[in-house]
Amino acid sequence: MNMVRSYTLALVLGLTFSMCGDVIEEDISGREVVLLSPADSAVLTMDTVSFWWEPVDGARSYEFHLVSPGFETASRVWMDSVTTSNLITMVLPTGAYEWEVSGFNAGYATQFFYRSFRIDTTASGSEIALQGQPEIISPTNGSLIIGKTAKLWWEKMPGATHYEVRLVSPSFSDLQELLLDTLTASNKMSVSLPEGSYEWELRGTNASYASDWVRQSFAVDSVQVLDISQETIGQLSPSQDVLIIGAGVDLWWEQVTGATAYHVKIASPNLANPQRVLLDTSISQNQLHKALPPGTYEWQVRGANARYQTGTASGTFRMDVAVDISGSTVKLSAPGDSLVTSMHDLTFWWEELAGAETYDFILVSPSFDHIELLVNEQELVSNKLQLNLDSGSYQWGVRAKNEAYVTPLSIRNLYINSK
Structure with missing residues (x-):
């Protein structure tokens, strides 16, 4: 549950207005900052705490406050800061705490939403310190999963009784959606996911200790996509220094297995220092006709599919218009x-x-x-x-x-x- 504290960010907004001038911003004053971690009234047995909340649409930054033991009886302010991130990690001693977050932009601010928690790092005597981090078995880092189910699996860690698992899309640095934030005693789980890019992290825990986080990425696709990144387009026409008489050029290139589209570009006089770009498009065929005026040109083509693209092949040609002498005779x-x-x-x-x-x-x-x-x-x-x-x-x-x-x-x- 997210609790609300009602006061405004007068100082922050005043500074923002002075920097931004007359900026029309979206009114976010009625929106909620959804706090994710730590849970309200949680008792934590580890001194490393990650404060995490969902991004607020329209917010440019967040004001974060952390005090002990509470806002009404605060004896110490541990943090009073403005950040553009939605994740802050701190190391704290044993004690009671309250924290709150408000999102704001150049014109508006949400209310403050707050939670409380307590840290008790007293070991039970039977727990052992967790060294290092869990070893991920699957999916391997950067891998592509074909289908709709991602099977998360890791080696059991000596001394760990549970594992904290987080899964986001597309990455923690560009967090758009929190898909999983859970504690499990198992070392494997299955998650149904749509096509896209993902990043996940986990660490082992027991009643007194937590290991380091391990983080990896993967992607999900419903169909097999061939890796064509090492492929190159073979033959193409026109190739190099070709003279073409007429009002148009017919471009052709060799098809690449696994490519579903081709990106074609024509520039004059060349691609390195173009004065004009005559064509910049993607098509599914391996040929096209383009009407062009007389001049010198360079063109390039590369294949692509949903995930990969080939190297680029290029050619040069000149366009000219011949005089129609077919009705004349030689004297x-x-x-x-x-x-x-x-x-x-x-x-x-x-x-x-x-x-x-x-x-x-x-x-x-x-x-x-x-x-x-x-x-x-x-x-x-x-x-x-x-x-x-x-x-x-x-x-x-x-x-x-x-x-x-x-x-x-x-x-x-x-x-x-x-x-």
Whole structure:
């Protein structure tokens, strides 16, 4: 039972207002501070006492008072302090005590809730001091429990008649829920728990002594989750320094067994010093299409599931837009069309086409409609080519290309006579 003492935190609130200024805070004046330990009117046989209470929604700090033997007849104030924690541990001598707690924020404070207890460390003579701490058998520290039941189990401790067990979520440093605070004579117990992260602690006790606390953590999941933290994504596309002509990029990567999602990020010009982040998302597929303007980009992907994530794989690429030259034709300059000549050393020449990156030159005999011999075929950056040819009938053609488009083949006839 929590008892109430009604007076306000005028000094504390005044200081808080002066520091915070005009801050609108939640009214918590009607809320209760639920005191957890020690129990009211408890008789403790150990000199180490942990004062523990549930966090109050909306409270930023707590004022804690501890006196002996009581507030009405206090002969000594052991503590008068403000703390942001909901747990205070002290070593105290034999005697009677009362303690109280109030939660407050910048505008409001709860009432004080108080309890009394007594410490009597007189040993019965049959009890022995407890050295060290209990040894936990299960669950092991940091382990994952599949299912809904956590089986807490530890080695029996010589001299211990009972064990004090506490279980919280997600941890004692970030306590959101107290799930278990009990004293048991057994060295094992089962607790039904939802999915989540947990921390628990226990110590052995007898009528006169208590051991040190031992604390460990574990997690609960209803389904098996593969540990993919050591996995890496293998192949991916585009990989490194790829030029992509068009208005969009198709990203693809190798799937990772056990991954249920993939986190994908695209930045320009790179991820280390991004000027723009074009994509930052998680998807379940192992591919996606993203429209992008011309520029330089770096992208990365990593796999993940409910508990783990893989290493990151990355690639770089450039986006550019090619000129559509498919409706243009290459203008051939020399030799003239249907030229008849006795010269065997000839220079083939054509006008450069705007937007073209290379040219395909093809020379056949006697014609493209009836090819008996492919005399010459090559891809050129320049617009000239010199060849030495035998006598005969020929057709030659040139077409222009870039990364996305190609022109039709421009064709001329050529006849070379013997001297």
